[in-house]
Amino acid sequence: xxxxxxxxxxxxxxxxxxxxxxxxxxxxxxxxxxxxxxxxxxxxxxxxxxxxxxxxxxxxxxxxxxxxxxxxxxxxxxxxxxxxxxxxxxxxxxxxxxxxxxxxxxxxxxxxxxxxxxxxxxxxxxxxxxxxxxxxxxxxxxxxxxxxxxxxxxxxxxxxxxxxxxxxxxxxxxxxxxxxxxxxxxxxxxxxxxxxxxxxxxxxxxxxxxxxxxxxxxxxxxxxxxxxxxxxxxxxxxxxxxxxxxxxxxxxxxxxxxxxxxxxxxxxxxxxxxxxxxxxxxxxxxxxxxxxxxxxxxxxxxxxxxxxxxxxxxxxxxxxxxxxxxxxxxxxxxxxxxxxxxxxxxxxxxxxxxxxxxxxxxxxxxxxxxxxxxxxx
Amino acid sequence: xxxxxxxxxxxxxxxxxxxxxxxxxxxxxxxxxxxxxxxxxxxxxxxxxxxxxxxxxxxxxxxxxxxxxxxxxxxxxxxxxxxxxxxxxxxxxxxxxxxxxxxxxxxxxxxxxxxxxxxxxxxxxxxxxxxxxxxxxxxxxxxxxxxxxxxxxxxxxxxxxxxxxxxxxxxxxxxxxxxxxxxxxxxxxxxxxxxxxxxxxxxxxxxxxxxxxxxxxxxxxxxxxxxxxxxxxxxxxxxxxxxxxxxxxxxxxxxxxxxxxxxxxxxxxxxx
Numbered sequence: 050x051x052x053x054x055x056x057x058x059x060x061x062x063x064x065x066x067x068x069x070x071x072x073x074x075x076x077x078x079x080x081x082x083x084x085x086x087x088x089x090x091x092x093x094x095x096x097x098x099x100x101x102x103x104x105x106x107x108x109x110x111x112x113x114x115x116x117x118x119x120x121x122x123x124x125x126x127x128x129x130x131x132x133x134x135x136x137x138x139x140x141x142x143x144x145x146x147x148x149x150x151x152x153x154x155x156x157x158x159x160x161x162x163x164x165x166x167x168x169x170x171x172x173x174x175x176x177x178x179x180x181x182x183x184x185x186x187x188x189x190x191x192x193x194x195x196x197x198x199x200x201x202x203x204x205x206x207x208x209x210x211x212x213x214x215x216x217x218x219x220x221x222x223x224x225x226x227x228x229x230x231x232x233x234x235x236x237x238x239x240x241x242x243x244x245x246x247x248x249x250x251x252x253x254x255x256x257x258x259x260x261x262x263x264x265x266x267x268x269x270x271x272x273x274x275x276x277x278x279x280x281x282x283x284x285x286x287x288x289x290x291x292x293x294x295x296x297x298x299x300x301x302x303x304x305x306x307x308x309x310x311x312x313x314x315x316x317x318x319x320x321x322x323x324x325x326x327x328x329x330x331x332x333x334x335x336x337x338x339x340x341x342x343x344x345x346x347x348x349x350x351x352x353x354x355x356x357x358x359x360x361x362x363x364x365x366x367x368x369x370x371x372x373x374x375x376x377x378x379x380x381x382x383x384x385x386x387x388x389x390x391x392x393x394x395x396x397x398x399x400x401x402x403x404x405x406x407x408x409x410x411x412x413x414x415x416x417x418x419x420x421x422x423x424x425x426x
Numbered sequence: 427x428x429x430x431x432x433x434x435x436x437x438x439x440x441x442x443x444x445x446x447x448x449x450x451x452x453x454x455x456x457x458x459x460x461x462x463x464x465x466x467x468x469x470x471x472x473x474x475x476x477x478x479x480x481x482x483x484x485x486x487x488x489x490x491x492x493x494x495x496x497x498x499x500x501x502x503x504x505x506x507x508x509x510x511x512x513x514x515x516x517x518x519x520x521x522x523x524x525x526x527x528x529x530x531x532x533x534x535x536x537x538x539x540x541x542x543x544x545x546x547x548x549x550x551x552x553x554x555x556x557x558x559x560x561x562x563x564x565x566x567x568x569x570x571x572x573x574x575x576x577x578x579x580x581x582x583x584x585x586x587x588x589x590x591x592x593x594x595x596x597x598x599x600x601x602x603x604x605x606x607x608x609x610x611x612x613x614x615x616x617x618x619x620x621x622x623x624x625x626x627x628x629x630x631x632x633x634x635x636x637x638x639x640x641x642x643x644x645x646x647x648x649x650x651x652x653x654x655x656x657x658x659x660x661x662x663x664x665x666x667x668x669x670x671x672x673x674x675x676x677x678x679x680x681x682x683x684x685x686x687x688x689x690x691x692x693x694x695x696x697x698x
Contacts, residue, residue, distance in 0.1 A: 073509075074505070074508070074509050076505060092695070095688075095691050095692040095694075095695035095696070096695045096696060098692060098696075100508045100509055100688065102504070102505075102508050102688075104501065104504070104534075105501075105530050105531060105533075105534035106530055108498065108501065108531075109498075109501035109504070109530070109531050109534070112494065112495075112498045112501030112502045112504075112505060112531070113501055113502070113504050113505030113508065114505060115494075115502060115505065116474070116492070116501070116502040116503060116504065116505025116506040116507075116509070117505040117506065117508060117509035118505075118509075119492065119505075119506060120506055120509040120510040120513070121509075121510075122509040122510075124505070124509075138495055139495055139498065142494065142495050250469070269472050269490040269492075269506060269510065269513065270469075270470055270472075270490065270510045270512065270513045272469050273469070273490070274468060274469055274488055274489055274490055274491075275490065275491075276436075276484070276485055276491045276492075276493070277491070277492045277493065278485070278493035279493065279494065279495055280493070287439070287485065288485070
């Protein structure tokens with residue numbers, strides 16, 4: 050049988066990807082340019098017995114998905130920059146309490162209200178450093194409608210597997226463009242659900258590191274009585290100020306990501322093998338970059354594209370290898386220079402690193418990238 | 427025989443963090459008795475709080491307990507209840523947590539009339555941070571951030587809850603321990619948003635700044651200021667000056683409960 054095909058907007062593809070992943074709870078608050086995710090799910094979730102709630106504010110939306118996830122639901126919220134700013138404290142709560150959930154950030158300009166209907170990529174550092182305290186972060190940056198679908202599924206998988214919040218960031222251009230989507234068959238994409246505890250209710254500890262880096266999370270209402278807090282806690286979930294316990298828990302929560310980079314990392318390369326200049330770009334900007342690389346190749350310039358799909362944890366190893374073999378890396382992003390700091394950090398001076406930036410609300414176009422590549426060569 | 431509280435309390439978690447004379451322990455005992463009277467299965471009961479002295483209560487209870495961020499109890503609890511309506515959901519916390527930083531979640535949980543019981547311990551002050559004024563600190567009272575007396579007017583929490591759409595609203599004080607569990611029982615049995623405001627005492631950060639020489643003085647004040655709604659109906663406005671009404675202040679059984687409303691949404695979406 051032929052697969053289902055549809056012409057979908059990026060935000061609609063996100064909602065469909067969430068449903069494919071088994072999302073059964075959405076808590077949100079209206080904000081441009083993400084609102085279509087909520088609109089689609091308000092119609093689709095009740096059809097499958099799922100729940101949709103429009104909360105009183107962005108913070109409430111984040112709180113509702115954490116609460117829902119604790120009962121075993123696969124929970125999603127969708128927002129944009131100002132909303133993510135408001136959610137930050139509770140994103141940290143989901144980190145320390147280790148509650149799986151997915152946050153979609155359809156990026157617009159900023160700071161503050163900025164340009165609500167224009168694209169931006171200026172929340173990429175916020176995705177890593179936005180909430181206070183040390184914590185791990187996973188952020189995915191799809192570049193097409195099809196990829197928004199599949200990366201939303203992967204975001205749920207990573208959230209469930211690593212018991213943490215996962216952010217999907219795509220700029221308004223990808224969020225609002227329409228493309229042909231081929232729906233994967235059920236089972237075609239992997240769908241991961243959180244591990245159930247093997248211990249019975251009497252011996253269960255929600256943060257028992259002897260069960261591995263990601264201890265199983267029981268659901269409220271499934272026979273397990275346990276405590277969840279945003280305070281530093283011992284393995285039984287109760288607050289502690291004991292230095293050795295606090296240190297071990299903080300480190301475990303970061304190590305569970307850094308020790309599993311190979312599982313979490315995802316990127317695409319195009320013509321990088323012999324490239325003298327690497328264009329390092331993500332989201333819609335990577336599509337301009339790919340066009341630019343093709344044009345430059347026609348002119349005999351050996352350009353290639355590195356496109357991170359997992360932005361956090363940062364693709365350190367591969368970026369460093371590319372830096373060691375290229376003359377230059379051009380980091381193209383719709384902000385005034387954010388990921389370029391990470392590229393410079395791992396390149397350690399092995400090659401020239403320059404940026405091509407844009408924040409005027411127009412897409413970063415191939416011509417700009419071509420000009421910058423020619424400048425550095 | 428003395429009432430057995432220990433069966434509802436997590437082993438090894440006492441002593442609690444509250445100061446000697448604090449009313450929160452009285453409220454916790456009332457809540458335990460009420461949960462017991464209603465026969466709540468603690469495995470199927472979520473007790474959700476925010477941040478502050480009163481918000482430490484869930485940690486002591488043997489149940490599904492969720493100590494969230496400052497002000498956010500009602501919003502987390504809404505997610506729990508929506509996702510699993512078969513769970514009993516109880517919120518607890520203080521006046522600053524519930525009506526200042528958490529005021530928006532509080533009024534909207536009331537508006538939705540979602541089925542939960544919110545026990546709000548109003549001790550007129552931010553206790554945990556050392557006694558700064560809250561939206562419930564009386565005008566003119568002394569707090570660590572009102573060295574010239576509090577210039578702010580107060581929130582009447584019960585009136586706020588009624589105005590926002592809660593369908594069971596009751597008030598009592600820590601000096602009326604028997605009424606605490608009686609009202610919480612009614613709140614739990616009520617299908618919809620139940621607010622139980624318990625006026626209690628913070629001798630450490632409120633009492634000592636406001637000429638209450640002892641915990642007994644504070645309890646006497648609570649007792650003397652409380653006027654049951656029935657008695658109030660026979661009193662003049664002059665007689666009611668400086669008093670607060672206690673008992674069931676509002677009870678509406680007509681307004682639909684939120685999860686039931688959403689169950690209708692599901693039926694419609696599924697074409698039933």
